[in-house]
């Protein structure tokens with residue numbers, strides 16, 4: 001049985017895509033490895049690349065704040081990861097080939113952590129986990145069963161995906177207004193599904 005630490009060791013020396021050449025650290029993931037709630041962002045930025053931890057910059061502070069305000073918990077109670085584990089240069093969008101190369105790491109994280117609810121932050125994580133080409137504005141506002149077959153094992157409808165805006169989009173929108181309200185509403189939705197799933 002492969003454990004998460006073994007997958008992280010494998011990722012730490014990964015050269016499956018060109019992002020490996022520019023990284024300081026592989027940003028694998030952080031938090032409770034048996035959490036019921038998992039967050040998946042886009043990819044590490046400058047701060048994350050330097051520290052080796054996801055969401056430690058401005059977006060991360062916003063995420064920490066809404067997590068505390070809407071669910072009353074800190075980041076140590078959830079697991080946080082990204083679609084790609086190495087920083088795209090200049091914070092550009094990850095290329096489809098980079099997302100594809102990194103995808104097995106995320107799928108193995110989900111398989112091993114077995115969260116009940118996955119909150120996808122922004123377009124990249126949402127499109128990947130819902131296998132959709134639609135945008136976050138169309139997809140958010142409801143929850144979806146996560147039904148990807150991972151290593152022959154199907155993660156059933158007990159795992160729900162709750163898509164929401166990326167915190168950096170919320171910050172770009174002024175940290176308030178509709179985007180912030182949407183992020184908060186989606187976290188409340190995630191909380192509801194956590195409650196349903198725990199019963």
Ligand code: URA
Nearest residue numbers: 041042043044054055
């Ligand atoms: N944005 C992301 O998508 N992930 C991080 O870890 C930081 C910022």
